[in-house]
Amino acid sequence: xxxxxxxxxxxxxxxxxxxxxxxxxxxxxxxxxxxxxxxxxxxxxxxxxxxxxxxxxxxxxxxxxxxxxxxxxxxxxxxxxxxxxxxxxxxxxxxxxxxxxxxxxxxxxxxxxxxxxxxxxxxxxxxxxxxxxxxxxxx
Amino acid sequence: xxxxxxxxxxxxxxxxxxxxxxxxxxxxxxxxxxxxxxxxxxxxxxxxxxxxxxxxxxxxxxxxxxxxxxxxxxxxxxxxxxxxxxxxxxxxxxxxxxxxxxxxxxxxxxxxxxxxxxxxxxxxxxxxxxxxxxxxxxxxxxxxxxxxxxxxxxxxxxxxxxxxxxxxxxxxxxxxxxxxxxxxxxxxxxxxxxxxxxxxxxxxxxxxxxxxxxxxxxxxxxxxxxxxxxxxxxxxxxxxxxxxxxxxxxxxxxxxxxxxxxxxxxxxxxxxxxxxxxxxxxxxxxxx
Numbered sequence: 023x024x025x026x027x028x029x030x031x032x033x034x035x036x037x038x039x040x041x042x043x044x045x046x047x048x049x050x051x052x053x054x055x056x057x058x059x060x061x062x063x064x065x066x067x068x069x070x071x072x073x074x075x076x077x078x079x080x081x082x083x084x085x086x087x088x089x090x091x092x093x094x095x096x097x098x099x100x101x102x103x104x105x106x107x108x109x110x111x112x113x114x115x116x117x118x119x120x121x122x123x124x125x126x127x128x129x130x131x132x133x134x135x136x137x138x139x140x141x142x143x144x145x146x147x148x149x150x151x152x153x154x155x156x157x158x159x160x161x
Numbered sequence: 162x163x164x165x166x167x168x169x170x171x172x173x174x175x176x177x178x179x180x181x182x183x184x185x186x187x188x189x190x191x192x193x194x195x196x197x198x199x200x201x202x203x204x205x206x207x208x209x210x211x212x213x214x215x216x217x218x219x220x221x222x223x224x225x226x227x228x229x230x231x232x233x234x235x236x237x238x239x240x241x242x243x244x245x246x247x248x249x250x251x252x253x254x255x256x257x258x259x260x261x262x263x264x265x266x267x268x269x270x271x272x273x274x275x276x277x278x279x280x281x282x283x284x285x286x287x288x289x290x291x292x293x294x295x296x297x298x299x300x301x302x303x304x305x306x307x308x309x310x311x312x313x314x315x316x317x318x319x320x321x322x323x324x325x326x327x328x329x330x331x332x333x334x335x336x337x338x339x340x341x342x343x344x345x346x347x348x349x350x351x352x353x354x355x356x357x358x359x360x361x362x363x364x365x366x367x368x369x370x371x372x373x374x375x376x377x378x379x380x381x382x383x384x385x386x387x388x389x390x391x392x393x394x395x396x397x398x399x400x401x402x403x404x405x406x407x408x409x410x411x412x413x414x415x416x417x418x419x420x421x422x423x424x425x426x427x428x429x430x431x432x433x434x435x436x437x438x439x440x441x442x443x444x445x446x447x448x449x
Contacts, residue, residue, distance in 0.1 A: 030209040032300070032387065034202055050370055063213060064370040065379060089380060091213045093367070100209045 024076050025057050029083065029099040036083065036104035041073040044097055046090055053090075055097055062092045066101065068147045070154050084110060084154045086147060105151070107158035115148050122148075165433065168426045172419055179415030185248065186408035192296055193332070193401035200329050200398040203391045204356065210384045211353035216367050217377055218347050227315050228381050229345045235320030238313060239264045240342070240389075241281065242326035242396040243274035245293050249400055250407035252327055252335060253277055259337035260325045269319070273306065273393060296397065300390045307386045314343050326392045327399035333406065335399035342388060345381065 027044055029037040044055040047069030055062075066089060072082040088101030122141045130138070241260055243253050253276050260277075261284065272278040272291040282288050290309065294302050313319045322343040327335040341349065369376055 028209075030206050032203055032206045032390070033199075035205055048370065060368055061216075061366060062368040062370070063216060063376060064368075065376060089210075089213050089376075091216065091367075093216070098209060098212065100206065100213060 023057055023095060025055065025059075026096045027073055027099070028096070029071075029085065029101065029104045031101055031104050039073070039081075040076050041097075042076060043074045045072040046099070047071065047085075048090065055090075055092055057095055059092050059095070061094075062090070064090050066090050066099065068150050070157075071099065071104075082107070082158075084151055107155060110151055110155040112152060112155055115152055119145055119148050119152075165426065165429050168422055168429060172422045172426065175415050175418050175422065179412050179419070182408045182411040182415065186405055186412060189401050189405035189408060193398065193405050196296070196394065196398040196401045197329065197332075200391070200394040203387075203394050207384070207387055207391045208353050208356040210380065210387060211350045214345075214380055214384055215347070215350040215354045217369070217373065217380070218350065226377050226381055228311075228343060228385060231344055232317070232320040235317055237265050237268040237321045237323060238271060238310065238319040239268045240271045240273060240310070240322065240324045241277055242324060242393055243272060243277040244396075244400045245275050247276060248407060249404040252400060252403040256325060256327055256337045257281075259339065263339045264323060264325065268323075271306075271310075274396070294393060296401075298393060298397065300386070303386070303390055303393060307389055310343070310389075311382065311385070319343075324389070324392050326396045327403075329395045329398040329402065332402045335403055340388075340392060342385060342392075345385060 024040040024042055025044060027037060027039050027041045028035065042057070046053045046055065047067050049065040049067050053064065066085065066087060068086050069084070070082050071085045072080055074080050084103070084105045084107070085099065085101045086103035088099060091098045091100075122145050125133070126138065126141055126145075133141070239260065241256070243256055247253070257277055257280060260281070266286075268287070270281055270286050270288045272281070272288060273294060275291055275293055278288050278291040292306055310322055314322055321341065324340045324342050326338060326340070328338040330336055
């Protein structure tokens with residue numbers, strides 16, 4: 023019995039597929055979920071989620087931070103973003119990073135602590151997205 | 162004849178109005194499709210979050226997170242999600258009625274959407290804040306609003322946060338509804354989680370990483386803020402649907418009015434011609 027993987031974001035259900043195994047960037051490190059995994063809830067950091075389909079191929083998605091719940095061979099990923107490699111647009115991301123950096127540099131006095139951490143987190147996430155895209159292209 | 166000119170003028174003005182309502186109908190229906198889409202997709206996300214949270218409920222009591230705390234003291238904060246602009250039928254009036262009936266008199270009010278704020282004030286309700294959000298709203302826009310709510314709840318000013326909004330059922334039907342945003346209750350989580358088709362065994366005994374407390378402190382605010390986003394999205398979808406329907410019936414009314422006026426106009430024109438003919442024949446008779 024394969025696993026059932028479901029990735030849900032606010033904008034769409036990014037994936038609803040059967041998988042033999044799922045590799046997730048959990049907050050405590052990479053985590054592989056195989057059929058028969060014990061019931062688990064863990065937070066997930068941004069990074070690449072890879073899964074093996076029943077036909078033997080591997081597929082991957084970039085996911086933002088969120089949560090993973092495994093129960094009865096159903097893996098539910100709740101995250102704010104989930105993009106496939108060809109949905110990642112390097113130019114707009116680079117622009118967004120640049121914009122966030124300028125804001126951090128120029129408005130550091132007016133920004134609240136929360137805003138600063140939020141900006142930094144979003145830069146880190148977007149850098150990871152770029153890295154993911156770069157890796158996919160070289161393969 | 163003055164009457165003829167009057168009717169003609171009225172037809173023209175009605176036609177102009179109908180062009181405006183027609184345009185507004187088109188705009189609303191384009192916006193509606195988007196808003197509806199967002200609202201329906203958001204439902205899956207929020208119920209997935211509720212599903213995860215529900216499984217954490219066993220550890221909630223030990224973790225003691227403030228967003229689920231039931232308190233005796235404190236006031237009620239009511240968030241009224243209404244519209245910025247009118248011309249959307251009875252949407253705001255229905256919401257107002259629901260709000261007045263279902264919320265305590267002495268509560269503090271926060272309006273998202275400017276339309277109902279003056280009305281509530283006139284009715285003697287204490288409106289503390291009024292916000293406007295754009296039609297293409299993103300969750301970033303609601304973040305400061307959520308922070309205000311969260312701070313108010315956590316420092317004990319409020320012990321209950323209610324949201325009144327128009328729930329989007331379908332294009333023709335929007336239902337005014339009251340949702341208890343804070344404190345988050347286990348029953349609510351169960352209800353929202355069951356909206357989704359995710360199978361649920363309710364076995365419990367989950368392995369929790371990193372720690373139950375860490376999980377809860379990140380997922381609970383996420384859930385509440387996304388709930389607020391979701392409710393605003395529902396409100397937006399309702400607004401655009403109601404406006405489209407209202408504008409559609411306005412355009413139809415205008416068309417009927419034009420038909421009636423055109424009939425009157427033609428009648429008047431015929432009378433005028435008959436009268437002229439009568440005058441001519443009388444004149445020729447007199448000359449014979």
